[in-house]
Amino acid sequence: MSDVVLQLDQVVKRFGDNEVLSGVSLTLHRHEVVCLIGASGSGKSTLLRCANLLESIDAGTITLFGQSLNDERIDPDLVRRHIGMVFQSFNLFPHLSVLENILLGPVRALKRDREEVHAEALALLERIGLRERADDFPDRLSGGQQQRVAIVRSLAMRPALLLLDEVTSALDPTLVGEVLDLLRDLAANGTTMLIATHEMNFARDVARQVAYLDRGVLVEQGTPEEIFTRPRHESTRTFLERVR
Amino acid sequence: MSLDTDESSSTPNLFAPRYKRVFTGRNGLAVSIVSSVALIGVLVALFFWAPGSATVRYYYFNGHYMWQSFVGHPKTGLLSVGKGFLTNIWMCLLCEVLILILGLGVAWIRVSRSPLLAPFRVLATAYTDVFRGVPLLLVVFLVGFGLPALGLGVLSSQSPDVYGCVALTITYVAYVAEVFRAGIYSVPNGQILAARSLGLTHGTIMRRVTLPQAVRTVIPPLLNDFISLQKDTALVSVLGAIEAVRAAQIYESTVFNGSGLVVASLLFLAITIPLTRFTDRLLDQDRRRRLASLS
Numbered sequence: 001m002s003d004v005v006l007q008l009d010q011v012v013k014r015f016g017d018n019e020v021l022s023g024v025s026l027t028l029h030r031h032e033v034v035c036l037i038g039a040s041g042s043g044k045s046t047l048l049r050c051a052n053l054l055e056s057i058d059a060g061t062i063t064l065f066g067q068s069l070n071d072e073r074i075d076p077d078l079v080r081r082h083i084g085m086v087f088q089s090f091n092l093f094p095h096l097s098v099l100e101n102i103l104l105g106p107v108r109a110l111k112r113d114r115e116e117v118h119a120e121a122l123a124l125l126e127r128i129g130l131r132e133r134a135d136d137f138p139d140r141l142s143g144g145q146q147q148r149v150a151i152v153r154s155l156a157m158r159p160a161l162l163l164l165d166e167v168t169s170a171l172d173p174t175l176v177g178e179v180l181d182l183l184r185d186l187a188a189n190g191t192t193m194l195i196a197t198h199e200m201n202f203a204r205d206v207a208r209q210v211a212y213l214d215r216g217v218l219v220e221q222g223t224p225e226e227i228f229t230r231p232r233h234e235s236t237r238t239f240l241e242r243v244r
Numbered sequence: 245m246s247l248d249t250d251e252s253s254s255t256p257n258l259f260a261p262r263y264k265r266v267f268t269g270r271n272g273l274a275v276s277i278v279s280s281v282a283l284i285g286v287l288v289a290l291f292f293w294a295p296g297s298a299t300v301r302y303y304y305f306n307g308h309y310m311w312q313s314f315v316g317h318p319k320t321g322l323l324s325v326g327k328g329f330l331t332n333i334w335m336c337l338l339c340e341v342l343i344l345i346l347g348l349g350v351a352w353i354r355v356s357r358s359p360l361l362a363p364f365r366v367l368a369t370a371y372t373d374v375f376r377g378v379p380l381l382l383v384v385f386l387v388g389f390g391l392p393a394l395g396l397g398v399l400s401s402q403s404p405d406v407y408g409c410v411a412l413t414i415t416y417v418a419y420v421a422e423v424f425r426a427g428i429y430s431v432p433n434g435q436i437l438a439a440r441s442l443g444l445t446h447g448t449i450m451r452r453v454t455l456p457q458a459v460r461t462v463i464p465p466l467l468n469d470f471i472s473l474q475k476d477t478a479l480v481s482v483l484g485a486i487e488a489v490r491a492a493q494i495y496e497s498t499v500f501n502g503s504g505l506v507v508a509s510l511l512f513l514a515i516t517i518p519l520t521r522f523t524d525r526l527l528d529q530d531r532r533r534r535l536a537s538l539s
Contacts, residue, residue, distance in 0.1 A: 052441055081443030091438035095456045105442035108452060150438075157442060 003030040004066070005161050005192050006051060011060035013046055013216075020046045022216040023060065028161060031190040035203035037227075038213035039239060044196035047213070048163045051194065052083040065160070081109055084154030084162040088169050090146045092138040098125070098149050099134040102156045110157065117156065124152045128182060144175030148182050161192040168199060200243055204228050212236045306503045313495040313504030325504045328491030329511045332477040335405065335487070339412045339477075340470055346413070347420030354421065355428050357446065368421070375418035380411070381479055387411040388483035408480030416473055423465045427458035464530065467523040471516050478512070488512070 006028040013021040020043045028034055036044045049055040051062060053069060053076040062069045069079060092101050102121040106112045125131045128148045130141075138146055147167055154162055164183070168176045180202050187193065187206040197203055203210055204224040211221040212233075219233050231237045260268070267275050291297060316324025353361055353368045375383070388407040392400045431454050439449040481490035488511055492504030 054437060054440060077440075077443045077445055079443075080441050083441070085438075085441035087434060087438060089434050091432075091434040093435065093438070093453055093457075095460065104439075104452060105444065108448050109443040109445075153442075 004028070005030050005032075005064070006194070007061075007063040008047070008051070009061045009063070011047070011050060011062060012058045013043075013050055013055060014058050020216050021050070021057075024213070024216070024218045025060075026211060026218065026221070028192060028194055030192055032208045033187045033191075033193045033195065033206050034209045034211060035207035035224075036194065036196040036211050036213055037198070037200065037203060037239075041215075042213040043216040044213055045165050048085065048165050048194065048196055051163060052080050052085055054085075077109070081105075081157060082160045084157055084159035086147070086150050086154055086162065086164045086167050088166045090138075090143070090150045090170070092146055092150055092153070094138055097135050097137055098130065098141070101138065101149060102153045105153065105157045121152075121156055124155060125149075128152060142175060143171045144178045147171065147175075147179050151179075151182060151186075155186075155191075161194065162186070164193060164195045164197070166196050166198060168197070198243065200228070200240070212239065214239070302501075304502050304506050306501060309499065309501040309503035310507050312499075313492060313501075314507050316491075320498075322498060323486060323491040323494055325488050325491045325495065325507045325511070328486055329488040329508065331405065331485065331487040332474070332512075333515075335409055335412070335477045335480065336470075336474045339409050339416065339473060342409075342413045343416045343420050343469075343473070344466075346417045348424050350417060350421035351424035351428060352450070354425055372418045372421055375415050376422065378415075380415045380476055381482070383415050384408060384411040384479050384482060387414070388480075404480065404483035404485040408477070408483055408485050412473060412476060412480070416469060419469055420466065423462050423469065424458065426465075427462035428454055430461050431457045461530075464523050464527045467519060467526070471519050471523070474515055474519070475512055478508075 004027055006026075008024055008026045010023045010025055011021050012019065012023055024043070024047060026034070026047075036047065038044055046055060050057050053074075057070075064079060064082065067074070092098075093104070096104065099118070099121055102124065103114065103117055106117040106120075107114050122131060122134060125134055128151075130145060130149065133141060133145070138149070141149065151162075151164075151167070167183075168179050171179065176199070180199065183193070183195070183202070184206055195203070195207070207224050209221060210224050210227040212219045212227060212231075212235075214235050219235055220227065220231065226232075227236065228240065231240060265271070294300070312322070314324065314326045316322050316327060350368050350372065353364050354372070356365065384407075387410050388404060391402075391407060391410075394400050435453055435457065436449060439453040444452070477487060478489040481487055481493070484490070486494075488508040489505070492502075492508045495504040496502045
């Protein structure tokens with residue numbers, strides 16, 4: 001088996017007349033972290049949503065483990081069980097405790113044994129230091145804690161890759177650190193991740209590859225070194241100067 | 245115009261004008277007591293000074309007749325309004341259970357997306373459109389006199405109570421289905437996205453994520469509908485079911501005193517007022533919770 005997990009080839013997505021992705025190609029290998037950077041509205045979120053079939057695409061192909069997701073026989077629910085997704089606004093289920101939030105996917109979608117998942121979930125919570133908050137409801141937690149629980153909720157599905165959509169953008173500046181630390185930890189342990197982010201220092205640290213998106217076009221892609229110190233394109237340079 | 249803050253003026257006057265101060269602070273309580281007493285006094289005075297006051301008081305508010313109509317008078321064959329009211333209560337409780345179950349079912353069909361259910365979606369939409377539009381009284385007539393006239397065996401040989409319940413249920417299911425549907429649509433899209441990206445199926449998302457949140461938000465409007473239902477059981481009297489209003493009417497035409505009608509009103513109030521207060525408190529809590537989560 002090749003170690004390519006996810007491959008996008010000339011993906012086009014339109015909302016009405018508005019072309020949000022204009023032929024984007026991207027490859028994600030196992031144990032690799034790719035960061036998507038670009039202004040708001042450049043298509044980062046849409047790209048992530050297309051990757052786990054929350055949005056349909058208008059042209060091009062998306063391949064997961066070498067299987068084309070364009071195939072009509074593909075079951076989107078099965079695809080999503082292999083792809084974790086974390087959102088900007090956490091989206092924890094407010095009517096379920098922290099623990100129940102984590103158990104829902106493995107127990108109801110994967111039909112795994114509840115006791116077994118329970119033990120795993122507690123271990124995961126232990127790892128992020130929130131073990132004693134297992135029975136609390138999400139609204140008792142800080143934003144940073146909620147987002148870390150949301151990440152753990154995705155991890156409990158044992159996904160092949162994790163999609164992260166600006167997961168620190170809704171947080172107080174003081175809470176950004178704890179979430180990024182968790183992601184650094186995951187990256188160090190070889191979790192495959194595709195991360196849309198505005199945190200340039202973080203992208204420079206953890207990414208194997210950085211891709212710059214501008215109005216639906218993947219302008220350039222390269223190592224953090226290449227993108228951040230020697231950007232080849234004028235628009236990349238302008239963008240980086242503006243966020244700095 | 246300058247964008248600078250105003251630095252020209254000296255200390256501004258921050259005191260409220262005299263007329264405003266009369267109604268605020270320590271004076272507030274006194275003002276509200278005086279205005280309440282004045283208003284209630286005027287209304288009561290109007291009632292007693294009206295030219296026909298004595299007649300109305302005798303005909304509708306006579307203590308002796310009120311009590312007699314409430315307990316009934318078996319010897320003279322007078323029906324008890326109190327006993328009749330028990331019919332209103334069981335009808336309303338039975339109907340509410342059916343309404344909640346069926347209303348949720350209709351709402352579920354309307355928000356479903358399976359192609360298999362397409363014809364049912366059309367039916368459910370037509371059903372809610374029709375029965376939200378037809379006055380309940382007409383439905384009661386149509387069911388109560390129409391079904392027996394059809395001559396359909398068991399379907400046509402039920403008591404007025406049963407037809408009344410059927411009419412109430414048919415109409416209220418249409419209302420309640422719309423309440424549930426609104427609740428389902430009020431669940432934020434992010435919740436659905438998160439659930440879908442866990443690979444949960446449509447049905448599981450509905451049961452485990454959408455409905456539990458939707459039900460919580462629609463409890464107050466559902467209670468409102470329950471209060472209306474409780475009152476609307478009185479309409480079943482037109483079919484001849486012996487409930488509180490019917491019993492009071494019979495009492496009135498026998499004794500020529502309408503105090504039984506006031507008794508029936510008081511009995512309805514005894515149920516609806518606590519329920520209304522309870523609903524208001526829930527709504528208030530809900531509003532405060534929402535405000536708190538915004539800050």
